[in-house]
Structures are given as structure tokens and as C-alpha cells.
Amino acid sequence: MRSIEPIAKLDLAFSLFCLQHRFRLPLSRLSKAVSHTGDGHLYIVLGLLAWWLGGEQGQLFLLAGLLAFAMELPIYWLAKNLFKRRRPQELSELVTSFITPSDRYSLPSGHTAAAFLMASLISYCFPPLGLFALVWAGCIGASRILLGVHFLTDVVLGSILGLACAQFAIALLV
Template identity: 60%
Template sequence: MKAIQPIAKLDFAFSFYCLQHRYSHSLARVSKAVSHTGDGHLYVLFACLAWGIDNVYGRGFVIAGLLAFLLELPLYWVLKNSFQRRRPQELSPLLPAFITPSDRYSLPSGHTAAAFVMATLMGHWYPDIAGMAFIWATLIGGARIMLGVHFLSDVIIGALLGNGCATLSLIFLGSRL
């Protein structure tokens, strides 16, 4: 546990910096909107658009997405319930939460993991929009920090989880699509 103490200190300092400045309430409003784009409804819309419009890559995008989420969701659940890391506001009354999270623990960030699944798959199948997709996924992770429900390391691990699951799905399906 001593090995992660420096990370925990950095996480707390970063969250304190993000949540205790004079613009944190204004940023929280924008962060809510950004975070909401990672709630899942846009993923379904992207899949439907890809399936319905793109006769070349749409089917592969949807199948890879289904497999990636089939990997990501149970891994996310196991990690979250294994680490049982408390959320920022639970660790300090100085760290406000601007929303009520949908589950109890913070590590990894599920919103960030899902956003990076989508960004990785979009980058693979539609490279012209890869930059925008990864900026969007990063903004979702940042929004989760600015809302006070995740630490920086939660978001980083969520991004790695999402990217890893999407990459594994592409590798597995590579010769089948």
C-alpha cells in the first residue's frame, strides 16, 4: 500500500485544485453536459448510424463494439468491486461532488472506459474522426474529475481499460471481419 500513497496524494492534490477554484461551479455545469454524452445513449446512436449508413465498415464497427463492451463491462465491475476505492467527496469534505454517481466506488471510471472503447473503435474504423473521438473521450474523463466523482488515476485507468478492451476486440475479430 505504501507504493500507491504518492499516487493517492497526487490524486487528492489534483482534485483539490480542480474543485476548489472560484470557477468550479461554472465548470460543473459544462462538465455535466459533457459527462452526459458518455451515459451510453450516443453509443447506441453511433452503432445504429454505422449499421444503417455504412455498408463497408458499419457491421464491423458494431460487432467490434459489442465484443469490446462484453469485455469492458465485467472487467469494470470486477475492478470497481475489488479495489473499492472511495470517491473524492467521501475522503474529504473539502472535495464537493456536483452529481450523484450511479454506483459506490470510483476506480476505474466507467464513463471514461466506455468513451475510450468508442474512441478507439471510431479511430480504427473511421480514422478521419479519430482525433475528435479521443478529444471527446478525454473531455468525458476530465468532466468526471470536475464533477468530483473521480480522481485522475480513476480516469487514466478507465481510459486504459476502454482502449485495451477495444483493442482486444479488434485483434480477436481481425480475421473474421
């Protein structure tokens, strides 16, 4: 465990840096709005719209999304319960959490995983929207740190999980 201690210290220092500045309250309001776009409701709407309006690419988007989430969610749940990493506000009284997380543990960030999964599918199926989708996914990841519910490594590993599941689903279907 000592080999990851420097990473844990860096994570906590980065969280404190992100959460101890004079703009934290207005930034938390913006972060809540951005984070809310990653709660899952939008993914259902996007999948159905793509299926209805997107022709063959829309069908691929919906099928790949269903397959990717069927892989991502069990891995996410397993990782959370295997690592049992405490959230930033549990490790330091100096970290303020601006929302109540939906589950107990922080690694990996599920919001970030889902956002990068969707961004990867959008980039593949609808390339003109790819850059926007990836920036949006990055903003969701950043919002989770700015809300005090995730560490940087939670977000990085969540993004890797989402990208990997999406790419694997695409590879299986194409």
C-alpha cells in the same frame, strides 16, 4: 499499501486543485453536459447508425463495439468491487461532488472506459473522425474529475481499460 500512498495523496491534491477555484460552478455545468454524452445512450445510436449507414466498416464498428463492451463491463465491475476505492468526496470534506454517481466506488472510471472504447473504435473504423473522438473521450474523462466523482488515476485506468478492450475486439475480428 504504503507504496500507493503517494499516488493517493497526489490524486487528492489534483482533485482539490480542480475543484477549488472560482470557476468551479460554471465549469461544473459544462462538465455535466459533457459527461452526459458518455452515459451510454449515444453509443447505442452511434452503433446502429454505423451499422445502417457505414457499410463494412459500420458492421465492424457495431460488432467490435458489442464484443469490446462484453469484455469491458465485467472487468469494470470486477475492478470496482475488488479495489473498492472510495470517491473523492468521501475522502475529503473539501471535495464537492456536483452529481450523484451511479455506483459506489471510483476505480476505474466507467464513463472514461466506455468513451475511450468508443473513440478507439471510431478511430479504427472511421479514421477522419478519430482525433475528434479521442478529444471527446478525453473531455469526458476530465469532466468526471471536474464533477468531483473520480480521481485522475481512475480516469487514466479507465481510459486504458477502454482502449485495451477495443483493440482486443478489433484484433479478434480483423
